[in-house]
Amino acid sequence: MSLVRVHNFAISLDGFGTGEGQSADLHFGHAGDRLHQWMFATRWWSPGGSSGVDDAFVQRHEPGIGVEIMGAGKFGHPGWHEDPDWKGAWGPNPPFHTPVFVLTHHTRPSIEMEGGTTFHFIDASPAEALAAARAAAPGQDVRLGGGATMIREFLKAGLVDHMHVVVVPILLGRGVRLWDGLEGLEKDYKIETVLSPSGVTHVTFMRAARN
Amino acid sequence: MSLVRVHNFAISLDGFGTGEGQSADLHFGHAGDRLHQWMFATRWWSPGGSSGVDDAFVQRHEPGIGVEIMGAGKFGHPGWHEDPDWKGAWGPNPPFHTPVFVLTHHTRPSIEMEGGTTFHFIDASPAEALAAARAAAPGQDVRLGGGATMIREFLKAGLVDHMHVVVVPILLGRGVRLWDGLEGLEKDYKIETVLSPSGVTHVTFMRAARN
Numbered sequence: 001m002s003l004v005r006v007h008n009f010a011i012s013l014d015g016f017g018t019g020e021g022q023s024a025d026l027h028f029g030h031a032g033d034r035l036h037q038w039m040f041a042t043r044w045w046s047p048g049g050s051s052g053v054d055d056a057f058v059q060r061h062e063p064g065i066g067v068e069i070m071g072a073g074k075f076g077h078p079g080w081h082e083d084p085d086w087k088g089a090w091g092p093n094p095p096f097h098t099p100v101f102v103l104t105h106h107t108r109p110s111i112e113m114e115g116g117t118t119f120h121f122i123d124a125s126p127a128e129a130l131a132a133a134r135a136a137a138p139g140q141d142v143r144l145g146g147g148a149t150m151i152r153e154f155l156k157a158g159l160v161d162h163m164h165v166v167v168v169p170i171l172l173g174r175g176v177r178l179w180d181g182l183e184g185l186e187k188d189y190k191i192e193t194v195l196s197p198s199g200v201t202h203v204t205f206m207r208a209a210r211n
Numbered sequence: 212m213s214l215v216r217v218h219n220f221a222i223s224l225d226g227f228g229t230g231e232g233q234s235a236d237l238h239f240g241h242a243g244d245r246l247h248q249w250m251f252a253t254r255w256w257s258p259g260g261s262s263g264v265d266d267a268f269v270q271r272h273e274p275g276i277g278v279e280i281m282g283a284g285k286f287g288h289p290g291w292h293e294d295p296d297w298k299g300a301w302g303p304n305p306p307f308h309t310p311v312f313v314l315t316h317h318t319r320p321s322i323e324m325e326g327g328t329t330f331h332f333i334d335a336s337p338a339e340a341l342a343a344a345r346a347a348a349p350g351q352d353v354r355l356g357g358g359a360t361m362i363r364e365f366l367k368a369g370l371v372d373h374m375h376v377v378v379v380p381i382l383l384g385r386g387v388r389l390w391d392g393l394e395g396l397e398k399d400y401k402i403e404t405v406l407s408p409s410g411v412t413h414v415t416f417m418r419a420a421r422n
Contacts, residue, residue, distance in 0.1 A: 013390065013397075013414070014226060014390035014391075014393065015225060015226055015390070169397060169402045169404060169414070170397045171390060171393045171394055171395060171396045171397055172394060173392060173393060173394025173395065174394065179224065179225035179226070179382060180225075181384060182225065182382045182384060183382055183383060183384025183385065184382060184384065185382045186224075186380060186381045186382055191380045191410070193380060193406055193410065193412055194406070195404055195405070195406045195412070199402070199404065201404055201406070201412060203224070203380070
């Protein structure tokens with residue numbers, strides 16, 4: 001069965017998936033790179049990195065995935081839709097290598113990039129976006145790429161099968177919260193927590209079998 | 212040196228120290244007892260309980276403590292100050308056995324209980340309350356008993372030396388958040404995270420040495 005998966009989604013101890021003040025230079029606003037230093041320290045990111053639990057988790061984001069859905073805020077900083085040449089911040093060969101559906105109220109023609117990534121722009125509900133993504137990669141899993149707002153909307157719609165959240169022990173104080181309005185989410189999931197020597201905590205949500 | 216300590220303060224994964232709708236029957240509102248089941252499962256709470264890491268943490272709340280400061284919301288449900296006979300929900304012999312300073316805008320004469328607990332009622336800033344508490348228990352540590360609002364105010368005032376928070380993997384969705392407005396708190400503390408087999412995560416904040 002095709003699953004909907006979230007991987008490596010980092011939040012602060014106070015629940016923010018991004019800081020305030022996102023811009024072209026600061027993709028995560030005032031959080032800077034503090035939510036992702038654990039990832040940069042893995043072997044997956046750089047050859048001298050660690051090959052422990054952080055690396056094990058980070059590497060799971062790709063196998064089995066045939067398509068990604070991302071929010072407009074991941075595709076670019078606020079205002080990107082006013083730039084007709086904007087193709088994301090990943091350069092000519094983005095690291096997705098699959099179709100990518102960008103959720104936006106400002107749709108535009110699809111953009112084919114090098115390396116197998118094609119960006120499609122849709123103004124759609126979570127369920128509609130998921131149907132489009134599954135049609136583009138039959139039988140394969142769908143990754144939800146973030147940010148916090150779109151993941152929260154998919155959670156509220158009951159559409160997430162697997163979610164891996166990384167809690168980083170910092171307090172951002174402001175930004176976009178992942179958890180708002182998700183009371184009782186634990187009832188639908190088996191939750192497993194694993195601590196890494198790096199100081200981050202990996203929290204995995206696995207959907208209980210559907211009736 | 213006399214330290215200011217927080218012990219066993221439980222929050223949900225989304226950061227709530229209590230749920231919504233606190234009343235005489237529901238001290239933690241719609242959270243019920245879900246934030247504290249880990250504690251009830253310890254040997255400290257009941258003879259058949261576990262004697263592992265949860266028990267080790269929970270037992271630290273008493274040694275060295277000479278006085279507690281608590282918020283009005285811990286002393287009673289909303290409206291307790293309108294009941295002249297209200298003496299807390301702990302019965303004639305409360306489990307404190309020390310002076311307890313209750314922060315409230317509705318002060319009343321001190322109440323001496325059995326077993327060494329005396330409730331004092333003060334309308335004071337965190338620094339003022341701390342001075343009063345230290346005067347009542349010279350040289351001994353001060354415990355901050357919660358709830359979330361008063362702990363947050365003491366953190367903002369830079370008055371907390373040691374804080375033990377227990378993250379319970381549930382999402383309450385509403386209530387009183389511990390973390391609001393505490394951006395950068397990690398800069399003043401060494402933070403250690405320990406996972407319990409019970410599923411809760413113990414996060415300890417230890418103040419870095421003062422200059």
